[in-house]
Amino acid sequence: MATNSKLVVVTGGASGIGEATARRFAASGAKVVIGDLNAERGKKVAADLCESGMKAAFYPLDLGVDESIQLFAENVLRTHGVPDALVNSGGILQNAVRLLEMNVAEFDRLFDVNVRGTLMMSRAFGAAMCDAGAGTIINLCSLTTFRASAQIGYAVGKAGLKMLTEVMAAEWGPKGVRVNAVAPGYTLTPAMQARIDSGERDPDAVVQKSALRRFVRPDEVAETIFFLCSENASAITGVTLPIDCGWLVTTAYSSYAAQP
Numbered sequence: 001m002a003t004n005s006k007l008v009v010v011t012g013g014a015s016g017i018g019e020a021t022a023r024r025f026a027a028s029g030a031k032v033v034i035g036d037l038n039a040e041r042g043k044k045v046a047a048d049l050c051e052s053g054m055k056a057a058f059y060p061l062d063l064g065v066d067e068s069i070q071l072f073a074e075n076v077l078r079t080h081g082v083p084d085a086l087v088n089s090g091g092i093l094q095n096a097v098r099l100l101e102m103n104v105a106e107f108d109r110l111f112d113v114n115v116r117g118t119l120m121m122s123r124a125f126g127a128a129m130c131d132a133g134a135g136t137i138i139n140l141c142s143l144t145t146f147r148a149s150a151q152i153g154y155a156v157g158k159a160g161l162k163m164l165t166e167v168m169a170a171e172w173g174p175k176g177v178r179v180n181a182v183a184p185g186y187t188l189t190p191a192m193q194a195r196i197d198s199g200e201r202d203p204d205a206v207v208q209k210s211a212l213r214r215f216v217r218p219d220e221v222a223e224t225i226f227f228l229c230s231e232n233a234s235a236i237t238g239v240t241l242p243i244d245c246g247w248l249v250t251t252a253y254s255s256y257a258a259q260p
């Protein structure tokens, strides 16, 4: 029987994929520490878990502010110790924009939170994991890691996160730390639902362009993250794994008359 993580830090654990991941680890008996900008919702998720007899805590966190990341990491390391796993799920999505019209301040904000935030958070805990000689980190990539998209700040950042994952895996592997990424397809989280409701995403097009003809569920991403953090995945490091209901394998078919 493989050992699972006992202490897990989940950023963005107040909602969506992060929340599903926090719930999956907590259900396995792990203590889950949630960090999120949305303190009200983060505290509620942690309280829910504790009321159900599971172990969870919440600390406020702004991934766009270095001092906030540092304070969060110091609090967690001092109070709970070195985590077995860090899941970098905190992040922001983007609506479609055109290169010549995009607001550069939005680009900067997306990069600060999604890329720089992941880097700074991983460094804050990666140093302690390397000293301890063990640990595993999961970054959140996307289909835009592999395909061009009109979400420019988001897509450039998610492509960069694949490389960051590989660099961290190469540098920290000799210290016993594994680093992988998941690349979820269109996943029905509150952030995605809000974009469907506002007309920013076309749910029928997503379903038609996915081999499995449906959206991904947050718990399916959480289950994959749980696997990648477990010793069942002990030889896996540096990969970016799509969880996309077959969207990537279907895209090229749209150029041909005969559709699957």
Ligand SMILES: NC(=O)c1ccc[n+]([C@@H]2O[C@H](COP(=O)([O-])OP(=O)(O)OC[C@H]3O[C@@H](n4cnc5c(N)ncnc54)[C@H](O)[C@@H]3O)[C@@H](O)[C@H]2O)c1
Residues within 6 Å of the ligand: 011, 012, 013, 014, 015, 016, 017, 018, 035, 036, 037, 038, 061, 062, 063, 064, 088, 089, 090, 091, 092, 093, 113, 140, 141, 142, 143, 183, 184, 185, 186, 187, 188, 189, 190, 191, 192
């Ligand atoms: N939903 C999808 O289809 C999809 C697909 C691919 C990748 N992803 C990625 O998965 C991750 C989670 O997305 P989601 O759909 O669950 O979104 P979500 O909005 O439901 O959850 C994201 C969480 O991150 C938090 N957050 C945002 N900015 C933050 C900041 N500055 N500091 C700390 N926390 C912050 C939010 O408060 C929220 O709780 C993101 O990195 C996203 O890019 C999502």
